[in-house]
Amino acid sequence: MKKTTAYFKKAKEEGKKLSMLTAYDYSTAKLEDAAGIDGILIGDSLGNVIMGLEDTISVTMEDMIHHSAAVARGAKNTLIVCDMPFMSYQVSPQDALVNAGRLMKEGRANAVKLEGGQEVAQTIRTIVDAGIPVMAHLGLTPQSINAFGGYKVQGKSEAAAQKLLDDARAVEKAGAFALVLECVPATLAAKITQALSIPTIGIGAGAGCDGQILVYQDMLGMFSDYTPKFVQRYANIGAIMTEAFEAYISDVQSGSFPKPEQSYKMDDSVIDKLY
């Protein structure tokens, strides 16, 4: 059965942990879906892991729609959440609503995610009131990297921790159905989780969150530019891929690929008639 935002709500009520991963294409989404993942995020992290950009700032609506539509074709049972890229929701709530609508209509997402707290509360309300579920995102919000001055753990001082808690309450009040907490000390994330009735999904936010999310290339060892401390590697697919690529190159060079069984046949008499 298709997992929805209602499934996420019920999971929080029942204390059942939620699992999420990113995906950006049909084949990966299909594999994650078959494995039973609860939610797939088409993260704007695609700027880093798919497009090779140094941050998420240049990711466009068209990029997000393109990848979201591919994921939606592959994942039939999981909740599909699509990131709103930088500047697609900051200008005005109306602008944000138009863009959220495009991610739903053209990207076939079931929900959108945007970064920020009290400053985006009105935007969240406007989108939610139009029938589009919103996942909020607090802590280390990569679209604000230039304001943060680097990828750093957030909420360590009393003032910063209180602001995070206030922001979390504000996005819940505005109607968000879930909240991603990124790079937040575990004890603070646990406190926020207890204070909210919506599920928190942690990434570098400890075990006290209601669920977890990872970028799939990180957990499969497919992205080596940098690996955040919070990543747990479940397989080393990058090394397996490199080995397979090397074996293929060597087989092509030696002529041992393709073999007769990988080739198509035809009647030799036809070939003999050719001049």
Ligand code: KIV
């Ligand atoms: O873009 C992304 O992949 C994200 C996750 C890290 C939560 O926002």
